[in-house]
Amino acid sequence: MEEKIKKAPKKNTVESQMLVIFGSNGDLSKRKLLPAIFQLYLDELLPENFILIGAGSQEKDEETNRTEVYESLLQYAKAASIAESDKLQAFLQRLYYIKINNQNEEDFEALKNYIDRLSYSLNIPKNIIYYFSIPPFLYEVVAAHLVTYGLNTEEDGWKRIIVEKPFGYSLETAIDLDKKLRTGFNEDQIYRIDHYLGKETVQNIMVTRFSNGFFEPIWNRKYVDRIEITAAERIGVENRGGYYDTSGAMRDMIQNHLMQVLAIIAMEPPSIFDSESIRNETVKVLQALRPIRTAEIPNYVVRGQYIATEVDNILQEGYRQEKNVAPNSKTETFVAMKVFIDNWRWGDVPFYIRTGKQLPERVTEVIIHLKPAPHQLFKQRCVAQSTNMIILRIHPDAGVAVDFGMKIPGAGYKVQNVNMAFHYSDLAENKISEAYERLLLDCMIGDSTLYARADAVKASWKFVDPILQAWKNNPEIPLYFYECNTWGPNESNLLFGDKQLKWRVPFNKFKTI
Numbered sequence: 001m002e003e004k005i006k007k008a009p010k011k012n013t014v015e016s017q018m019l020v021i022f023g024s025n026g027d028l029s030k031r032k033l034l035p036a037i038f039q040l041y042l043d044e045l046l047p048e049n050f051i052l053i054g055a056g057s058q059e060k061d062e063e064t065n066r067t068e069v070y071e072s073l074l075q076y077a078k079a080a081s082i083a084e085s086d087k088l089q090a091f092l093q094r095l096y097y098i099k100i101n102n103q104n105e106e107d108f109e110a111l112k113n114y115i116d117r118l119s120y121s122l123n124i125p126k127n128i129i130y131y132f133s134i135p136p137f138l139y140e141v142v143a144a145h146l147v148t149y150g151l152n153t154e155e156d157g158w159k160r161i162i163v164e165k166p167f168g169y170s171l172e173t174a175i176d177l178d179k180k181l182r183t184g185f186n187e188d189q190i191y192r193i194d195h196y197l198g199k200e201t202v203q204n205i206m207v208t209r210f211s212n213g214f215f216e217p218i219w220n221r222k223y224v225d226r227i228e229i230t231a232a233e234r235i236g237v238e239n240r241g242g243y244y245d246t247s248g249a250m251r252d253m254i255q256n257h258l259m260q261v262l263a264i265i266a267m268e269p270p271s272i273f274d275s276e277s278i279r280n281e282t283v284k285v286l287q288a289l290r291p292i293r294t295a296e297i298p299n300y301v302v303r304g305q306y307i308a309t310e311v312d313n314i315l316q317e318g319y320r321q322e323k324n325v326a327p328n329s330k331t332e333t334f335v336a337m338k339v340f341i342d343n344w345r346w347g348d349v350p351f352y353i354r355t356g357k358q359l360p361e362r363v364t365e366v367i368i369h370l371k372p373a374p375h376q377l378f379k380q381r382c383v384a385q386s387t388n389m390i391i392l393r394i395h396p397d398a399g400v401a402v403d404f405g406m407k408i409p410g411a412g413y414k415v416q417n418v419n420m421a422f423h424y425s426d427l428a429e430n431k432i433s434e435a436y437e438r439l440l441l442d443c444m445i446g447d448s449t450l451y452a453r454a455d456a457v458k459a460s461w462k463f464v465d466p467i468l469q470a471w472k473n474n475p476e477i478p479l480y481f482y483e484c485n486t487w488g489p490n491e492s493n494l495l496f497g498d499k500q501l502k503w504r505v506p507f508n509k510f511k512t513i
């Protein structure tokens with residue numbers, strides 16, 4: 001395959017630029033963005049001439065901002081990074097701050113002047129990334145204000161915006177948001193971030209498939225029986241009840257993260273490895289998803305909600321008791337679904353996707369279940385039923401495992417399933433970057449491969465929106481309750497339509513038997 005993708009930059013080869021974070025005092029900024037940028041700085045991947053401008057609603061001077069960022073880095077950056085305290089001090093000197101009310105158009109004139117001043121005094125070209133770490137209803141407002149003051153024009157340097165999910169609330173609102181953003185920015189200036197695509201192990205799915213001769217020939221309906229994708233979380237909604245209650249697991253995890261993972265698992269090999277070719281292939285998968293009609297929902301989609309449960313003598317609150325959640329909320333905190341991709345490669349192979357909060361483990365993995373050998377010579381001798389699986393573990397304990405039958409040593413031909421696993425942690429000399437580090441750096445060098453393209457976002461909404469509408473309009477479609485620390489409602493196993501089959505219980509260290 002021709003190698004066309006932009007290479008990882010050599011140290012300090014990224015163009016000089018500024019990063020403006022709208023919502024710089026918020027949770028995302030503190031927990032993820034600032035630690036990621038600091039790490040890029042430590043890894044010497046930021047340009048020599050780089051500044052970070054925080055744009056937030058609080059009134060504070062530059063020094064107070066630096067002190068606050070310092071404190072939040074102490075809390076959220078990796079301990080090893082913090083140990084480099086002289087570098088931390090040097091990093092803080094690259095931070096600037098301006099108070100902005102995002103709703104107030106004139107504040108953007110002040111922002112423009114501030115950028116002009118900094119650009120002049122620090123001799124930084126106006127290559128600018130605007131990071132929208134703000135509530136989604138403000139995306140179009142901020143974009144419009146940037147346009148009003150010409151902060152989107154590229155005559156004096158490139159301009160890019162990074163937009164966090166959710167990209168819209170439904171198909172219609174997603175299309176509308178896109179239209180509004182596109183009035184001031186071209187598609188190649190819009191970076192829709194999906195942090196799952198920034199995960200090293202998600203990218204590795206492509207490498208596993210396309211750089212080895214032996215996976216791809218079996219990666220199709222002839223050899224694959226079914227595919228399971230699980231993204232389980234131990235935590236509940238924590239302090240995000242207000243957001244989550246208007247979102248739910250379908251919008252929060254499936255419409256974006258898991259659809260992107262599905263697309264990478266199911267895509268055709270691109271002819272060249274560049275951003276457009278890869279995204280051309282992934283969008284085709286999403287466009288080929290077989291629609292699920294309202295009447296089919298009970299057989300294809302199971303939704304659930306966690307309830308108050310005593311776990312290890314501690315009472316875990318139910319979803320409806322969480323802060324800022326309606327006491328009679330019907331929002332789903334668990335979804336399991338069966339999905340088909342109507343194309344030649346995958347015709348009639350079911351993809352089972354599930355996600356949920358308050359489950360027993362935090363684990364994301366993809367299981368390719370292969371069809372059994374056509375003639376079962378050792379059927380009578382198996383200790384356990386012989387199964388062939390390829391497990392792509394995204395986290396924790398990232399890696400790849402293959403599960404297959406082996407002869408138990410000794411007389412006769414007794415067969416047992418064994419597991420051959422590669423753990424990323426064994427590549428000890430290579431640290432795995434956090435998703436945000438990788439994605440921010442990609443945007444800085446203008447590589448959008450790992451960002452969602454508008455047509456993919458639209459195709460994914462087109463698939464999930466009718467299900468959301470059906471749930472809304474047909475209250476009789478059940479919402480199953482499940483106890484915390486369980487794998488969600490038992491009804492999710494009925495999706496397999498076969499009493500022998502169940503969701504795999506993910507074990508740490510890929511243990512499968």
Ligand code: BG6
Pocket residue numbers: 231233252253364
């Ligand atoms: C976020 C969702 O996008 O992804 C959260 O909004 C979820 O609800 C998180 O907890 C999961 O990400 P990860 O990387 O922990 O699997």
